[in-house]
Amino acid sequence: MADERKNGGGKKDKVRLLLADDHSLFRAGLKDLLDGTSNFVICGEASTGPEALEMVDKETAGYRADGYPPARDGRIACTRQIKKAHPEMTVLVLSMYDDESHVLEAFNAGANGYLSKLLSAQDLVRAIETCIRTGT
Numbered sequence: 001m002a003d004e005r006k007n008g009g010g011k012k013d014k015v016r017l018l019l020a021d022d023h024s025l026f027r028a029g030l031k032d033l034l035d036g037t038s039n040f041v042i043c044g045e046a047s048t049g050p051e052a053l054e055m056v057d058k059e060t061a062g063y064r065a066d067g068y069p070p071a072r073d074g075r076i077a078c079t080r081q082i083k084k085a086h087p088e089m090t091v092l093v094l095s096m097y098d099d100e101s102h103v104l105e106a107f108n109a110g111a112n113g114y115l116s117k118l119l120s121a122q123d124l125v126r127a128i129e130t131c132i133r134t135g136t
Contacts, residue, residue, distance in 0.1 A: 014038075014039060014040055014041040015039055015040050015041070015128075015132050016040075016041055016042075016043040016059070017034060017040050017041070017042050017043065017128075018042075018043055018044045018045070018046065018052060018055055018056060018059070019031060019034075019042060019044070019045045019046070020045070020046040020047075020048075020049070020051075020052035020078065021047070021094075022047050022048065022074070024047065026117075027045050027047070030094075031045065033121050033124070033125070034125070034128070037125060039125075039129060040128070043059060044059070048074065049074035049075075049077055049078035049081075052078055052082075053078060053081055053082060053085075056082055056085070056086060056089065057085070060086050060089070075093050075095065075106065076105055076106060076109045077109075079091050079093060079106060079109040079110055079111050080109040080110060082110075083109070083110030083111075084110075087110075090112045090113075090131060090132055090135070091110065091111050091112055091113075092111065092112060092113040092114070092115060092127075092128060092131055093106040093111045093113070093114045093115070094115045094116075094117055094124075095114065095115075095116065095117060096116070096117045096118075098116045098118070102114075112131055112135060112136055113127065113131040113136060115127050115128075
């Protein structure tokens with residue numbers, strides 16, 4: 001999840017990212033990769049969908065959902081709930097699955113982008129920057 005805010009002078013701040021993945025080693029690698037760039041700052045990490053949703057609610061003003069049910073596919077349920085509560089939030093799904101059904105399911109849930117875990121580090125950073133800039 002990404003949130004791009006501007007500071008008081010109109011200059012863009014770093015893009016704030018929340019990393020959500022059930023594999024702590026993968027999250028740590030993403031954090032090292034993305035937090036080391038001049039464009040991103042990691043504002044939180046979550047290992048479950050409900051944990052990610054609670055963190056998003058804490059980071060944003062306004063709507064607060066009352067409890068989040070556990071889901072069979074955390075990425076899709078989490079995406080759907082975040083986009084319902086915070087439509088302005090950019091949600092990128094990073095997955096090892098690259099078949100059409102998984103991609104379509106993510107976009108139908110409101111994802112702004114769908115990226116393969118097989119991307120190189122450089123391509124991942126570029127894809128995130130493009131999605132934040134264009135919204136897709």
